[in-house]
Structure formats: structure tokens, C-alpha cells
Amino acid sequence: MKSSLGPLCVVAGSLLSSTVFAHAAVAGATPPFAGATFEADFTVSHGCNGADTYKMRVQIPEGVTGVRPVDSVFGKAEVEKDASGNVTAVTWTRPASEVRAEDTHFFHLGLRMKLPSKPFTTVFFPTTQTCRMLGGTETVVEWTSTAGGEHNHDGDAGTAPSENPAPSLYLLPSRLPGWNQYTVDEHVHDLTVFKDALIVWSGSQAYSFNSVTQALIEKEPGVTALTQIHPGTVIWVKY
Template sequence: MKRVFQSCLLVAGSLFAATAARAHISVSGPAFAGATHEATFGVGHGCDGADTYRVKVQIPTGVTSVRPLDSTFGKAVLEKDAEGNVTAVVWTKPVEDVLPADTSYYKLTVRFKVPDAPFKTLFFPTIQTCRTPDGTETIAEWVDTSGEHGNHDADAGTPATNPAPSLTVLPPRSPGWNKYTVNEHVHDFAVFKDALIVWAGKAAYSPNPNTQSLITTEPDTEVLTAIHPGTEIWVKY
């Protein structure tokens, strides 16, 4: 274990591997617990050649102080429940601005307060409506919250179908060692992509392939592949 610690201190930087985006509507991160986050939803394409006409992003419970930013796409309208909590943000493009074909990439931005729930995954189920020049509308529902979104079921490694945009809430951190108690199931270790090393008891993980290789050969050290609720971990940034 000592050799692994020493090796980590010599590592100049971590491996910043970009996660392949399967969703046709993405969301920007990272989002830190208890902080204000400006999330941009990227609409990569329309529906079967038709331009995107409307986008409805559902706001998960716990996300507060929701305020959409101005967009060239169209006006944003907030939907609220009986208690006044924002449940969705809907952007609709003026009909006269709908393009004759699917040729544009759109960015829609919302500013909100992230709940104080480190390592929790926030899902933003999104309904995309497209429109052809003759007025025909098609709906694409990006609402799947299963698959590789980090759930702890047996199919956690299976890609989600029509996945909802999602953000994993990161805990506050400082340079050096940080101690956390994790209250969520964590299987997607992309949440640690900028860490040098993660320790949980005798198990360790690193996004850096050299350090990870040392972990696999270190006596009395296991490879960390999942974190369960109630686990205490140490993370070096």
C-alpha cells in the first residue's frame, strides 16, 4: 500500500478521459453539492431530419432556485407544482423560425441550486418535439434512468435506451486528501476522473492507468469497483 501512495505523489496528472455521450441531449457538468450550477443542455440533432421545435426538461426533486437563461432558440416557460416548485422548463421555438431541415445544434441553459447530496445522480428527463415544414410533429422522449447511469441493479453495465440527461453531484474538495462518507451507490467511477487515487478500506481505484496497474499488483490491496452506502472513502486530488 505504501508503494501505491508514493507512486500517486509522483503522478503529474490524472487521466482525463472524456465519457462517451450516448444521450442525444447532453448536460454539462460537473455539479458540486450545495452550489449554484449553470447547466447547458445540448440538443445534438432533431428527429428523422426534422428540426427541433420544443424542448421540455423536467427538474428533479431537490433542485431549487431554477432560472433559465435567455436563448436564441426560443422563450423559456417554467412549469410549477401546487407548492410553487419548478418541475420543468420548456423552450419553444417560434413556428416561423423552424428550419426546413435538421441542420442546427442548440444549447439551452438553466441556472439552479444543486442539492446537498454528494454522489447522488440527478436525472433530467427530457421531451424533444420536432416539426417539419408542413407542421407534422414528432416526439422523442429522453427519459430512461436505468442502465449505465450508476444504478446498483444487475444491469448497471447495460446502456440505457433513450437515456435521460444526468449529472452526478460531486462533493466539495480541496487539493490533497479528502475524506467522505458516501451515502449513495457508486458504480460509475467517472465521478473520480480527476482524482489521483480513491481508497475505501483495503481497496483502491485510480483513473490513471499507471497507478491503477500498481493497485492491481500491490499486496493486500483490492481493486475498488463499487462503493456502497455508508462507506468511508479517502480521495486525493
């Protein structure tokens, strides 16, 4: 960690950008910290070519535990478990009588879970959306592509690229206000995962999501821009 940061930390600020949601997405009121309990909000922005959404099935990946779904105005939740009692999927189904003649609503589906203790990795939740016409005809859309993820370096985590990405969470390390030291076990090539940090240091390299601070980093003598982090690297991050 650089001991004398000069003007860099004076002007460093955390800039938050809005998340662009896919048609089936997951987010939460708090950041998804690795190893922590997380209240997930799965959102369904529209149905299928004008047909109303009737059922949503979300697969729970290995390593996600303590899953407890929330019944919603969309419908009641049912869980599937493996032989060990671990929840492997959650399905919300609307009463057929409540399916509308056309696709007009946005839906929220919630569950609480404990996330894996694997910071700087992506957790995918492959999701199946079933839509239904009033006559009973059903259409299925698979939001299951795990290619790449939002910040992954490797090109594929299980399937080929697709226009239907699975909802995913990029796990962040827990932190305290001030300086935090981490040993990064994953290859981090997209440093916007530190967009809520003031500054990131690795040896004589530094990064900030704040464009003003980043410009100062690039002008600081003896300091070069940090562009990626390799496994085993020790970093210092100020929040």
C-alpha cells in the first residue's frame, strides 16, 4: 500500500452506476458479499411475446445454502431439494385464473440465502420462465446462459454464449470503512467491481473508478495504472 497518497485520496470519491437488468435478473438492497446472508430480489420485466408470465423456476447453484423463498403477489413458492436436503430450485406459480389476457406487469420474486465464501466469483441462477395465453397455450423461455458473466475473465462457465443470460451475482469481499487488505484468488480483469471504492493499490499500481482520481494516478510519479489483478495478488482497497 502506498503510504503517502497525496491528492489522490483527497479527490477520490465513490461513484455508483445503475445496474442494467436483463429480462430476468437478480439484485438486492445490499451488496452481495461473499459468505454473507443475502436477500435476493429476482425481477421479471416482461412476459413472452405478449403472453403473461405464469411460472418462474430459479435453480439454486451449489454452494448457496439456507435458501428460504418469499411468497409474493405473483404466486406461492415451492422448493425442490436433493437427497441431502439442500434446496436446488424454487418455483413461483400464479393461479391460472389470475393470468392476464396480455403482458402488462413487472414482477418481484424474493428469497433469502447464504452466499458462497468465494469473493470475486460469479454465482449464476439459471431461470425458466413460462408464459401462458388465456386459452392455455404455454411458451417457455430459458434464461440459462452462463457464458462469461458480468465480470468473468474466462469465456464460459457452463454454456455457450446466448441472448438469454442467467441472472447472476458477482460476489464482493466483505469490507470495513477505511483500508482493507485482500489476497485475490481469482483473475479480476474488470476493475469496475471496485466502483464503490475510493482507490485500489497493488504494489506501485493503483486504480479508481473515479475518472478524476484515475487521471491523477496516471500522472503520479512512480505509479502506474492497475488494469487487472492476477490470482495470488495482495491488494489494498480503501472504502
